[in-house]
Amino acid sequence: MTERILPDFDIGQIARSGQCFRFRPLDEGRWALIAGGRYLEISQQGQRVTFDCPAEEFETVWRPYFDLDADYGRYKAAVAARDRYLQRAVAAAGGLRILRQELWETIVCFIISQQNNIARITGCVERLCERFGAPCTSRNGKAYFAFPTAARLAACTADDLAPIRLGYRAKYILTAARQVVSGEVDLEAVRQMDYAHAKAALMRLSGVGVKVAECICLFALHHIDAFPVDTHIRQMLDAHYPKGFPLRRYKGFAGVMQQYAFYYELVKP
């Protein structure tokens, strides 16, 4: 049990933000998360956040995972006072963090994400883990499944993946898994690359284009200057930034602004 007072942190916003598809709601203000092969329960009341794990695990695993050493107040303060849209987005989404997720898992999840909706992505990821992930047990005795390794998925056939109902994305994932296992795309090397090189390397993977590569860079490799433009962001840009989004102003952390806007677009009426 580890408690911290965390400003600029809202576990509900983070869980619903569509960065990670392995949050599950428990009770009010309480969530379960599977990440890095671990199971964690998190609850929050105001700024008081409780991580159901030892302090050492919090420091070594969850502090970096939730990017708790970064000052999001500084990111928010950079928003132009006259930018009514981003001001509203920050007001609605100011508890978001850019997570540091596992690379292979993020690759697969965002291949699945293309031309898909978050509810169905979540279902696909859950079925994938239940069928091909390693069974585990948490400290408090709850059974869960790790995310399947590239080797496990590379060993699958199209028929094996049929029950997951991935649609046309199944063949992308099979091919990408084999590219990773064979070393054709070296994920360990990708981790060491800067944003531009990592993005180019990831785009060699089957089913990974510009948008998905940018999501992987943002949500796994923490290249927070990545600014993925999906259908929601496209509509937002056309409606609110017809002359172009002020990327210069947010150079180095534009991805944080992208997430504020994306979440705001999702939740706003």
Next chain:
DNA sequence: AGCCAGGACGGAA
């Protein structure tokens, strides 16, 4: 019934 969802791919122009 038609449209849309955190798009990518292969081929044509």
Next chain:
DNA sequence: TTCCGTCATGGC
């Protein structure tokens, strides 16, 4: 280089 049809699945 840009443009276009196609690719599954499911909710509304």
